[in-house]
Amino acid sequence: MQLTGAEIVIRCLQEEKVEYVFGYPGGSVLFIYDELFKQDKFKHVLVRHEQAAVHAADAYSRSSNKIGVCMVTSGPGVTNAVTGIATAYMDSVPMVIISGQVPTAYIGQDAFQECDTVGITRPCVKHNFLVKDVRDLAVTIKKAFFIAKTGRPGPVLVDIPKDITNQKCDFEYPKTLVMRSYNPVTKGHGGQIKKAVQMLLDAKRPMIYSGGGVILSDAADRLVKLARALGYPVTNTLMGLGGYPATDKQSLGMLGMHGTYEANMAMQNCDVLIAVGARFDDRVIGNPTHFGSVARKIIHIDIDPSSISKRVKVDVPIVGNLPEVLDELQKQLEASSGVPDPKALASWWKQIDEWRGKKSLKYKQGKEVIMPQYVVEKLYEVTDGDAFVTSDVGQHQMWAAQYYKFDKPRRWINSGGLGTMGVGLPYAMGVRFANPKATVACVTGEASIQMNIQELSTAKQFRIPVKIINLNNRYLGMVRQWQQMFHGNRYAESYVDALPDFVKLAESYGHVGMRIERPADVEPALREAFTRHKNDLVFMDFLTDQTANVYPMVAAGKGLSEMILAEEL
């Protein structure tokens, strides 16, 4: 059967069982939108800015493990999408982006709304394609979905010139794909796994360090099983929160720049470290030389060989898909006659409990001014710890990560790698599309939220009842914190002046707005928002302490055990 390129795009998305396409139409995708109009197998979510389309598709994927799909037009449509694409790329989120391009004959002529999409996006996608022949369209889209989801996941972009969408050819969606240049490894090396098992059993001060890979590969249940069988302490990275339940007694909480004292100290002082789907990045291990100055054996499991031995030297590298590798590891562990050394383990836990005794996350909530940490703690209580929480980037992000104890994977949605302000609201929208009945909270700040505030309109159109928890301290809080600590209290351009009245702003979009100024009102307001206004979007503007800082803190370039604690100040 002969179909036009536009029809083929729609048919391919249907074949891939896409539920939602997040996008924004424009000249070069008009034929595609025309075909989209004629079908009802998947829905289109019209955002108010292309960046939000990509973020929403990204969160849709993060919160469900389905592939997020977005569609944008050529030129500015693509350039607006770039921040979203780079955000997804840094956090290895599987996505497919369909972009329009000027007609093939116009490419390179500086045509209206032309840009070199493949060139601009190349460094921030897993792969991209420019389709130059309508006969290649179906197989290219098939490849895009395949590449996005397999191996280390990531965004894949398909750039389609307008004339291609209007040409016809026979359509058949390929059932299988052969790509001689792309065969990601899934099964771990048996010999290496055997070595890892022995190393784990020989450990005196073991540590499990679990990252975003555990979430992305749906390996959380395996990780829990392994950790419980061994009885070893576990720390999650910012991207790995929920991979191991935060309320479990073996959990040491998050590690890194704003990690707990016990997590960072255990990470630094362990003798055997097993890294599971984590990449030793600079916000996690601090100064790599300082980290490397302590002798310890490292086992590193990751699907991406280039993540292994990139920043730290590893003793036992295992390349493979986490669920398969962890299953094999568990099997070999159970088959082994060895057990962890109970005496060594007991004294290691005693040491860890001493570190825990520092209570590095404690803070004081007085009667007058709302502490931001308190809001997150109350949010945790009011939502029974079972909400999906998205965040923007800055202090509020760290407080959300520290004080909302995530017990399940895919509940914590944030931009960890790129650190993109403005993701929070579109993320909340994407989460809600993937989980239509879920309770969704967006923890944000008055600066971040304004970077995609226009999406309040999308949220109205699609009746998305997320709760925006705006921790409003009238500062770019994290910038101010660094300026206070490292730049002699010179608050260069970090005061956020001329803020809108967020209550009225929310109301003008047809939502509910609340302003909360006193500590005593925090919990009642949250309860009201999550019960009486269950089905409304509620913008909760919490006026919080202006000088609160995030602690503990490992300053940039410092060692992991060189923490600044709140009590020391």
Add this chain to the structure above:
Amino acid sequence: MRHIISILIENEAGALSRVSGLFSARAFNIESLTVAPTEDASLSRMTIVSTGSDDVIEQITKQLNKLIDVVKVVDLSEAAHIERELMLVKVRSAGKDREEMKRIADIFRGRIIDVTESTYVIELTGNGSKLDAFLEAIDRALILETVRTGVSGIGRGDRILKV
């Protein structure tokens, strides 16, 4: 250390920019890069000369392997291999220099492939240091133009890079 990395890559539009973009994005060093289709026109063979510590070279090969279009990557310098580079040199060859230039070209097994009344174009192949030595051997003032291809490399004996 200097390494010669050989790559088989799908002969697609933009393949070269994916490789060169990777090197610049990750601050890897490229000394030379050559590329052309192989006997199988769907594949290109690329030779990259790079310098870096073992860790850096390991990252380079891993990152290259990660590119979707890359079929195979081999570090030729890990074992016995041959490397060659082609150079074309245009020299002034008038009067007394004419005989002398021919004689030096012969010593380096170069061939004169274009002749005018006052110039020669000399073709020379070899490894980089041989080409450098030739340029050192002739009077610098007589060099009008040089062009070098960069290194191409191949493994010795049974070392074969093929799909």
